[in-house]
Amino acid sequence: MRNTPARRKILAVITNSDHILSYPEIKALIGEICSRVTIYRVLERLEQEGAIYKVAGVDGTFRFGSQSPKDNRNSYIHFSCNACRSVTKLNEDSVTINGPLMHQIHFSYLSITGLCPECRESQKI
Amino acid sequence: MRNTPARRKILAVITNSDHILSYPEIKALIGEICSRVTIYRVLERLEQEGAIYKVAGVDGTFRFGSQSPKDNRNSYIHFSCNACRSVTKLNEDSVTINGPLMHQIHFSYLSITGLCPECRESQKI
C-alpha cells in the first residue's frame, strides 16, 4: 500500500467534499496528475481499504464518499438533485418526511443490501 | 401508443414479477420475440406512460417495476441481495431495523431524489 501522489490527491478531494463525487467530478478536481485508468484503480483500492465507499447514483453511475476505515457505518443518507445531479450527504436529523422540507422530493428509494433469506441460509457470501 | 406484442409481453413479465427486473432478466423472460434495442425502447415508453418505474440498482444497472399510471406513489422499498443480485419489493411492514430480521443487512442506502433548495428556487425542472 503506497501513498502515491494520485492516491493522496484523490483521497483528499473525496475527504474534503461535502457531497459524494462522481468520476468526472473527481477527475476535474484532481487535474491532470494521472491517467483515467489510474483514477479508477485508486478508487478501487481506496474502497478495499475502507477509506471510501461507493454507491450507484440515480443515473446509474457510481459516486464515492469518504469514511473512516475504523468506522463500520452501514447506513448513509443522500439527496440526489434531479436538476444539477449533485449528491449531498445528509445527517439523520435532516430527514423529516412530513415536516416542512427545503428539498422537494420527487422520488425516494431505500435500497437495503445484504443477504436474502435463501442466500443467508446457503452462506454464499 | 400501440399495443404491440413486444409491449404486451414486456409489460406482462414486469407486472407478474415479485421483484423489479433488470434488462437481462426481462430479455430471458420474454424470449426471442424482439430485438435488444426494442426492449430498451419499449421500457422507455412504458416509463413515460407511467406504467413502470425505473431505478438504478446497487450495481449501477437499471431495474424496472410495474406501477399503476394513476398511482402516484413516490416511495419504494427494495431489498438487493449481494449474492444473487435479485431485487425484491418489500412493503413497509417488512422493514424493522432492530427487530429479528430474516434478511442480513450489509448496507442500506436511502436515496431521495427531487430538487435541492437551489434548483427548486430557480425552477429548473
Place this chain on the structure above:
DNA sequence: TGTTTTATTGCAACATTATTGCAAAACAAT
C-alpha cells in the same frame, strides 16, 4: 376489406462508463 397514416421495429453504428493485460516506471527495503 383495402388504403393511408403513423408508431414501432431491426440493423448497424455509436456512446458512455468501467475494466483488464502487459510492459514500463516508481517506490521501498535491503
Place this chain on the structure above:
DNA sequence: ATTGTTTTGCAATAATGTTGCAATAAAACA
C-alpha cells in the same frame, strides 16, 4: 546501487445503453 513489489500508462476490451434511418406493422378510416 540492487532487488522486489506496487503502481502507472497505454491500448484494447467489456458491459450497458442510445441513436439514425430505412423497413415494417398497427390502428384508423374510407
